[in-house]
Structure formats: structure tokens, C-alpha cells
Amino acid sequence: MDKANESLTKEIVALINRKQEGGYWDFKQQWHENKAELLHDIICLANNLENHDAYLIFGVEDKTCKIIGVSKDVNKRDTVDIVNLLRSISFVGDIRPMARVETITIKGKELDVLVVENSHSTPFRLKKDFSNTDKNSQKKKLKTVLAKNVYTRVQDTNTPINMI
Numbered sequence: 001m002d003k004a005n006e007s008l009t010k011e012i013v014a015l016i017n018r019k020q021e022g023g024y025w026d027f028k029q030q031w032h033e034n035k036a037e038l039l040h041d042i043i044c045l046a047n048n049l050e051n052h053d054a055y056l057i058f059g060v061e062d063k064t065c066k067i068i069g070v071s072k073d074v075n076k077r078d079t080v081d082i083v084n085l086l087r088s089i090s091f092v093g094d095i096r097p098m099a100r101v102e103t104i105t106i107k108g109k110e111l112d113v114l115v116v117e118n119s120h121s122t123p124f125r126l127k128k129d130f131s132n133t134d135k136n137s138q139k140k141k142l143k144t145v146l147a148k149n150v151y152t153r154v155q156d157t158n159t160p161i162n163m164i
Helices: 003-017 035-046 079-087
Strands: 025-028 054-058 099-106 109-116
Touching (some): 025 035, 035 054, 035 079
Antiparallel strands (some): 054 109, 099 109
């Protein structure tokens, strides 16, 4: 394990051991099916008020903080997927969050950590609304990340996705 990955692993273990989510980290049992919900989480974390890199930690139950891993997650994404998603969306000023996926192992389970880099270019806002375009979206309530809204995260809560 390289030094950067070892440092990230130690930080993620410390966050999991807190047994709660916070202003710059969020636990997800699995990767999002819905791209709008994923984008919403990324923007909220990118606009966090903690002046800190933010972490979307996949493979951890958010209620119990139990480590379950992501090895069987059919919605698993990598850095290229995330960069392509962010690149395909129009942000105000054409300034978008920088994010990457790191895979770490804790207690023999693989976790994905979506690292959203701290930035002085906040707040990140969309130029136009972004709605889920997945083929299953008709079956579910449509989620829309609204243009020009400032989404953020306060303690363990995101600004609601459809809030005007």
C-alpha cells in the first residue's frame, strides 16, 4: 500500500469509528443507480463548509456504520466514470468539482472512496437543471439537481435535491 492510500485508509477508518456521518463525509451502502442523486451528493460535498477534502464512502451502511464492502456492487464506478459525468454537465463559470475514486481495504472488505477535492472555487452550481436519464427513471420519482441552486452539506445533512 502506498503512503497516500495508507493515509486515506487511516482517515476513513477514523471516520467510520465515529459511528456517524459529518460535514465532509457520507456513508453509502452501495453506489447510486441514479446519476442525479450521485451528482447532488458530489456537489453538496464539494460545497462543504469544513474547508476539507470530502469523502463519499461506499460499502458502509449509513445507519449502523457496518463495513459491507462494494465488491458485488453492480453500480460501481471508477475515476473515469466520475470525471466523464462531471465533464458532461454545464457548471456556472465552467468550473466543476475535482473528484476521484480510491479503493481501500478495511477488515478484508473493499470500499470505494469518492474523494471530492477541497476547492476555493466554491460554490459549485449548475448552469441548467440535471435530471436522471437512466432507463429505469420512469419507474421512480424523477430527481432533478436544479440550476443555480447552491447545494451544500451541514453536519450530516445535504441540502434537499429538489428544493428551490
